[in-house]
Every structure is written in structure tokens, then in C-alpha cells.
Amino acid sequence: TNWGRSDSKTGDGMRFWLCPDCGRHLDRDPSNPQHASAIQKWRENHTRLCSGEPVPLVLAYQFHTDCIVLNVPSRQDTRTIGRTTLSPTTVTLAEALLAGAGDLLELEPYELAAFPRLSPEGQTVEEIVIYETVPGGAGYVEEIARRLPEIAEAARERLYGHTCAKACYLCLKHYRNQRWHPFFDKERVRDLLLTISKMESVEPIEATGGSAIKFLYDQLDQRRCELQEEGRPPGHQNVQSPIEKRLFEALCGIADLPSPMAQYEYRKDGRLITIPDFAYPDAKIAVFCDGFAFHGNPDTLELDAKKRNQMQSDGWIVLTYWGKTIMRDAEACAREILSLYKQRVEESR
Ligand SMILES: [Zn+2]
Ligand SMILES: [Zn+2]
Structure with missing residues (x-):
């Protein structure tokens, strides 16, 4: 309109x-x-x-066209700039995936577009709608759905292959997405893009609208049950889980990276705010393992997001990796933490 x-x-x-x-x-x-x-x-x-x-x-x-609806656990970081209210995480992820798809599928920039929206069921999940601008659709979104991990990988190269503060014309910005420029922040989607790039490819199935959200909630529920069986209820911080152990070993295996502080107590004005599983206080990097298991649970989502946002507003970069991602490729997580660490230490000089 x-x-x-x-x-x-x-x-x-x-x-x-x-x-x-x-x-x-x-x-x-x-x-x-x-x-x-x-x-x-x-x-x-x-x-x-x-x-x-x-x-x-x-x-x-x-007009009628094909679209793909991605459900993303909300990080509750909605903010208002000018007359627009949006989540920087969701908007940046939407544009990053568009850019990745454009690079990988060699599309013209106008052939795909995206917009974020809050899910109709409430605020624990946000949606990214990617659609083809050609009426009828040319089959691109089907390919995106099939090749989403590769697209996330292409987006990572596009975003993190160079240094820029939050976004620039090399990575996320172009003239058609100007209204989103003030919201872009590529550091907010580092962990999400890595997580998506390590996901298994999906097999197409017949489904109805809303079934993706249900599937996401089922997966989160299942993970919470597994955690309980492991004797590690969500939010319990004192036991090092197999997932944490795996990431810790991968981090320690990198010669250029100092050992992370485990169970770092992040305090503000003397008050304990949260305990990241690993932290590099000199570079202000915090890492939460398995954080997605707690996200999407309405009881803890808001609280988790609040802590995360508080750290971010104090200049920290907060990375949350799905347990599955760590178990599949802890080295990739560790390499990403290394490149971020180097960049942050250089910046602070
Ligand atoms: Zn007239
Ligand atoms: Zn850039």
C-alpha cells in the first residue's frame, strides 16, 4: 500500500x-x-x-506469490526509532537471509523481499516472511526452504567477511531497505546464523498455516524434557553439562584464544544479573549454551531476553548456541568466538 x-x-x-x-x-x-x-x-x-x-x-x-514463513524465538528487543517499531534482531536476520539467498542463488536484488511481524499467537515467537516479488513466484522460496543452512552460511560470509560497526553497504544496507537501516546490527544475529547454518536440511511435507510454530514449540519442549532427564533443569547453572564441556574443550583447543571464564557472574551495581556459561570479560563476550531450550518458554523467555538485552546495552555481545549446534560442530562455534574475540580486542586498542 x-x-x-x-x-x-x-x-x-x-x-x-x-x-x-x-x-x-x-x-x-x-x-x-x-x-x-x-x-x-x-x-x-x-x-x-x-x-x-x-x-x-x-x-x-x-498479488499472489510464494512465500516462506520463518519462526524465530523472540529476543524481546523491540524498539522504536522514529515512527517505526521493530526488533533489530528480527529485521537484521530477515535482511541477512535475503542477502545470503541473493548471493547463493544469484538473484537480482528486487526478486525477493521480506518483512518481519509478530506472531499472531503472542510475542514468544516472531515471524519473518520472505516472498517473491514476481506474481506467481518463480520457485525461489522453495529453494530457500530446501537450502536454508547454505543460505545462512552465505549470509555469514557476507556479514562477517569484513569489519563494519553494525551494518554497511557491503553487507546489509541498500537503498530499498533504508527504513530498516537504523535497526540493523549484525552482531545480534551471529549466533542465529551459525545455528541455522548447522541445521539439517528439511524434507518438504504437507502442512497448514501455524504448524511451523507448533513444531518449534514441540522441539523446545522436547529439549526441556531431555534437560530434566539429564538432571539439569532449565536455568540450573552449577553443573557443567556435556554440551558445555564440548564447547569448553573446543575453545581450549584454540591456541590464540585465552581460556574462557566459566560461570562468570555478571553484576551490575553489585547486583547479580545473570551467569553466562562462558565469558571473555576483556572483550565483553558472553556465551550461553543451549539457551534456545529456555527461549520460547513463556515463563523464562521474557526474563532471559531482559538479561540478554541488559548485557547488550552495556556493550556486551551475547551469543546463544543451540545444544544441537554445539554437539554437531563445537569447533565452528569456537572459531566464531575467536574471530569475534580478535575483532573486539583490536577495537578496544
Ligand atoms: Zn474527474
Ligand atoms: Zn558491513
């Missing part, structure tokens, strides 16, 4: 004054007395040609 110019005070779209009979456009605001004489002239001209009366309209068009 196109709502016309924004009102400078309210930000509301001022719509287009169009004659529904002949389509002529009255390009002045009829509520503005300064334009009265120009409008009078327009009307006189128009009445000579047409008996219609201009009305305020929103321009819109509708």
Missing part, C-alpha cells in the same frame, strides 16, 4: 486525493488553507472536464 506523504506532526499517511471517475490527482492538501486558491483553480478546470469529486484514497495492489 502507498498512503501518500506523511503528516509532519502525526506521521499518518495523508493519502491521495483522486477523482474516482477520471483518475485526476489533486496534488494539494484540501485541509490546508494556504492551498485554497490553487485548489479552486484545479476544481474549476476539473469541473469543465468531469463531474466527479476527488476523494482521499490509499493506493494498493494485491
